[in-house]
Amino acid sequence: MLQTSVLEGDRLALARLLTEIEADSEAGRSALNDLFKHTGNAHLIGVTGAPGTGKSSLVNQLALHYRKPPNGEAPRSVAIVAVDPSSPFTGGAVLGDRIRMRELSGDAGVFIRSMATRGSLGGLATATIGIVQALDAAGFEIIFVETVGAGQSEVEIAKLAHTTLVVDVPGLGDDVQAIKAGILEIADVLVLNKADRPGVEAAERALRGMLKLGHPTKRAFNHHGRPTVTESSDAELAVGDEWIPPIRRTMATDGKGIVELAAAIAGHKAHMEKTGGWQLRERARLQGEVEDLLSSELMSRWRSGLDDKDFQKILDQLVTRSISPGQAVTKLLKENSQ
Amino acid sequence: MAEKKIRVLVAKPGLDGHDRGAKVIARALRDAGMEVIYTGLRQTPEMIAEAALQEDVDAVGLSILSGAHMALVPRVMELLRANGQDKVKVFLGGIIPDEDVITLQKLGVTGIYGPGSPTQKIIDDIRNSVAALA
DSSP: OHHHHHTTOOOHHHHHHHHHTTTHHHHHHHHHHHGGGGOOOOEEEEEEESSSOOHHHHHHHHHHHHSSSSSOOOHHHEEEEEEEOTTTTOEEEEEGGGGGGGGGTTTTEEEEEEEOTTTTTTOOTTHHHHHHHHHHHHHOOOEEEESSSOOSSSSTTTHSSSSEEEEEOOSSOOOOHHHHSSSGGGGGGEEOOOSSSTHHHHHHHHHHHHHHHHHHHHHTTTTHHHHHHHOOOGGGBBBBBBBBOOOOEEEEETTHHHHHHHHHHHHHHHHHHHHHHHHHHHHHHHHHHHHHHHHHHHHHHHHHTHHHHHHHHHHHHTTTTTTOOHHHHHHHHHHHHH | OOOOOOEEEEEEEEEEOOOOOHHHHHHHHHHTEEEEEEEEEEEEHHHHHHHHHHHSSSSSEEEOOOOOOHHHHHHHHHHHHHHHHOEEEEEEEEEEOHHHHHHHHHTTEEEETTTTTTTHHHHHHHHHHHHTTT
């Protein structure tokens, strides 16, 4: 069985299992059931941001860092799941994240898997959770999940990851972009990549302003009762029980700022473990997963019990505007339960 | 249950930097509904075989315009087999002399395409050879 070989460290078996999971096959499902008890050991790090902000290059640099930590720590094994969009018209995809990860080639402690969204929105593919679980069970200590180039609301990653990095670059928009709801809110660490570019000061100011507005009271009062100096970057780390996302400048092409970024990631993990946030996130994560599975299972059961002729009749009534979508649902549920 | 997608690794081994052809093919395969893992320029046979394994692809497309195909292609085939991926189909595009075409086909290369090859033929060949496995 694939799952036995995966636990023994067979990389081809792992690759094949990932294909089964992606295809949502019976073999994939039963392997995930068997492997689940071996999961829960990896640190899941989400990386999201607009297209072209340098997510793949950053993941490449961070992976190199974890493979050869400069401070004499033990190297950690790294898996990378890189998601790119499928065409809504043909279902095809060009998955190009490996281009930026060539330096990781030839290292048995690294496993990179590209996946296409296959019609799912939110920045991840439906099977991403399963793929991550298999890699976790296979013993990878750090698992990066790189989302598709995200816009403003691809926030699924925050439900999956323990630590979410949101990557921004100078010059992407004014400070109103920074106060809009959505992607910036899910950041545990904000990365300002391509920091050698003009406009980096303004971009950091805009992000910092957003953080101050988001956490005004905690910043002013929780630090031993006196107002904290908010301009120094270290003062942004944990204040009381509240984690305030630090901003880290990087240049992913040559690795500048990566050590500091890795320290911020480690800081977030330590903070989560100290405050119990890790367990809370695990719980919320698993709840979300069960709910997603449940809703798709209920949907497919309901569809299989439904006569397509009845469904088409109701659609006809919808098209002629004789009933509303809301009434259609009521009708469908009533007919199906009889 | 979701359908099984054809996954193809498109790689450019060797040192020439002419990747227009590889990109055209990647795009054509995408439009044919396949998932293309594009690895970019200057890949060693080892890098290609490793990526083919991690991505569990059905086919590998190599684009070589440097004339080094007789060194690179046999090595890629050998590594794929050593990894247990002997069922992965290998396709080659580039400037390949006729006598080399015969040798490479004997080695097990599924399809070899010179300049002007219709992309539809390549798509059909990949589909048919992968379908023959199922």
